[in-house]
Amino acid sequence: MNRVVTVALFLALLLLTPILTAEKCEKEAFFDMMAQAWEEMSQHNTGELARIREIISSFGLKEGETVLDAGCGTGRLIPFLLKEVGRNGRIYALDCSQEMLLIAKQKQYDGNVSFIKADITEMPLPPESMDRIICFRTFAHIDNKTGALREFFRVLKPSGVVVICNLLGSKELNELHKEIGRAVANDISPSAQEMKRLFLGSNFTPLELLDSESLYLMTASKPHN
Numbered sequence: 001m002n003r004v005v006t007v008a009l010f011l012a013l014l015l016l017t018p019i020l021t022a023e024k025c026e027k028e029a030f031f032d033m034m035a036q037a038w039e040e041m042s043q044h045n046t047g048e049l050a051r052i053r054e055i056i057s058s059f060g061l062k063e064g065e066t067v068l069d070a071g072c073g074t075g076r077l078i079p080f081l082l083k084e085v086g087r088n089g090r091i092y093a094l095d096c097s098q099e100m101l102l103i104a105k106q107k108q109y110d111g112n113v114s115f116i117k118a119d120i121t122e123m124p125l126p127p128e129s130m131d132r133i134i135c136f137r138t139f140a141h142i143d144n145k146t147g148a149l150r151e152f153f154r155v156l157k158p159s160g161v162v163v164i165c166n167l168l169g170s171k172e173l174n175e176l177h178k179e180i181g182r183a184v185a186n187d188i189s190p191s192a193q194e195m196k197r198l199f200l201g202s203n204f205t206p207l208e209l210l211d212s213e214s215l216y217l218m219t220a221s222k223p224h225n
Helices: 003-015 026-043 046-059 078-085 098-105 145-155 170-180 192-201
Strands: 066-070 090-095 113-117 130-136 156-166 205-211 216-221
Touching (some): 026 098, 046 078, 046 156, 066 078, 066 145, 078 090, 090 098, 098 113, 130 145, 145 192, 192 205, 192 216
Parallel strands (some): 066 090, 066 130, 130 156
Antiparallel strands (some): 156 216, 205 216
């Protein structure tokens, strides 16, 4: 699904939805509201599935790992993660949107999956409990990016790796969010230089900083004590 079509669909959906109330934070309510439409759009986007199959090997997942899907949405990535970690691995799927999680939970998964509703900056997970964190199509939506990285550092095991990925480069994604507007209008994907600064400021060791037109892939490791 190309960028123009994506923007048009989002704007059409927003015109049919009410203004968000103050009962929830604006962003959580926005993603609750968009959950079903987002899932339907994803199901028809076969090109995105092909892209995910291409890039999953870049995440460096290993058999038996415990992996956090940080911002799992409707569970788009979970089957791919399970295939990589195998029967002895486990996926923790976390999201702030209850509606997104409800859709994700309804799917049939071949493997060990646990679901958590929480803010990424305050995750109910033990320290040093994850081998790898995958933040797919989510990092731009996190307002407190420094707080999120500090939480990632806390829950990662020594030598653990965080992977931040999107299927659009930062320039393209930032323009898309401005066009969609509303709760995501100011959601920014950091440039490679800024992402390096954020990693270093959170005590990570940057590994890869790729920001091309069609792929954003930022990885970093937690130093071994």
